[in-house]
Amino acid sequence: MTMPTTPSKLHPNPHNAPLWNLGYFAIVTSIATLWWLAYTHIMPVSHWLVFTLWGFAPGSHLGLSLEFFLYDTAKILLLLVLLIYALAWIRVSLKVELVRDFLAGKRRGLGYFLGAFFGAITPFCSCSSIPLFLGFTTARIPMGITMSFLITSPLINEIAVVLLWSLLGWKFTITYVLVGMLAGILGGFVMDELKVQRWLQPFILEAMEKEPTQQYVHDSQKKHGPTIQQRHTFAYNETASIFQRVWKWVIIGVGIGAALHGFVPENWFAQNLGAGEWWSVPASVLIGIPLYSNVTGIIPIMESLLTKGLPMGTTLAFCMSAVAASIPEVMMLRQIMTIKLQATFIGYLWIIFTLVGWLFNSVGPHILS
């Protein structure tokens, strides 16, 4: 390595950046046009495929389920690709380190809200939850604020918002986001009141005795602000990796949804698991907590459950508990939390989602219409 370091080497590709940008925008425009064409033709194409090409009898259960499956899968996958890419493009510069520095030293009340808020807007990968938890805690951010972040993070993200909006309407979407935020804010408050900090694994408590770690990250993107090419690379990688992770969940979710759609009689749930049965809410939360699902897979199921007459509160409670916690996640958090803390955490989720369920079973009919 005898080459002298020139300033231009800090930019990965400085030579023909304007040319690259031009080509990039041309390609983006044509792909966007194709995307729009595809998106506007999903309905007629899936109808034609099922009832004309494959010759299912019009109105048959199997035909309707299949049409619903094709239509929903294509629609959700197309929306996902567009959104993940667009949001990642904008969000390159939002880093958890900045969130940490921002949250450090905030008052408790405001802190819970901000914790939950950042939980909702930051991209979240469950394998990052432990380093993040440790980073927040060692920066002396109160544990409750970190818990607010961790509760809201899997519940609310842009993917959830878009799916809810397109499948269930804006009233439901706003309700969902508000409930998710409140569950996070209240969770943080309760955790601090119970002083759960003492139930962390000892090595974290030791680390907290020392000076807070606030190491500056020498990220090359921070000095100049990301170039368009870097934004594209980040957004592309993000889209590819999230897509690879969630596409099967979408298909499974829509598949289960389609089966419910075509085969479970209308209002079956209303007659069998109706709002009148008070125990159905805590029971469905108990079933939901150990289940592993992410928001992307659960929303199509929510849609079907609701249209088949499952009360709104029960549906919300079940789906939120399936998303917020799961056996694999609990096993991972075991490395930083003692059993007592985990039991408290799960107990809180059970109680809060049960309350959510009961509340919305009584007011639900006014929101979904």
Add this chain to the structure above:
Amino acid sequence: MEIKVLGPGCAQCAQTEKLVREVVATKGGNIVVQKVSDFKEMMAAGVMSTPAVVIDGVVKCTGRIPSKEEISTWIENAGNEGGSD
């Protein structure tokens, strides 16, 4: 030179490690690449989102998969600053 790729073992971390090893293979010289999945070490480095790349104790990037060009630049700059050649 010592390069550490920090991450508990998700697909993104594996991809980052692969890229780093590919770049290192083209560089030659005395470069050790290590995959770190110990949370205590991540905490000590102040890394909160993975994957992260640390070269000779300096955190180069967190929470994203770096490009090969970036990795290459980091290695060259670290080599020059250290005055090893």
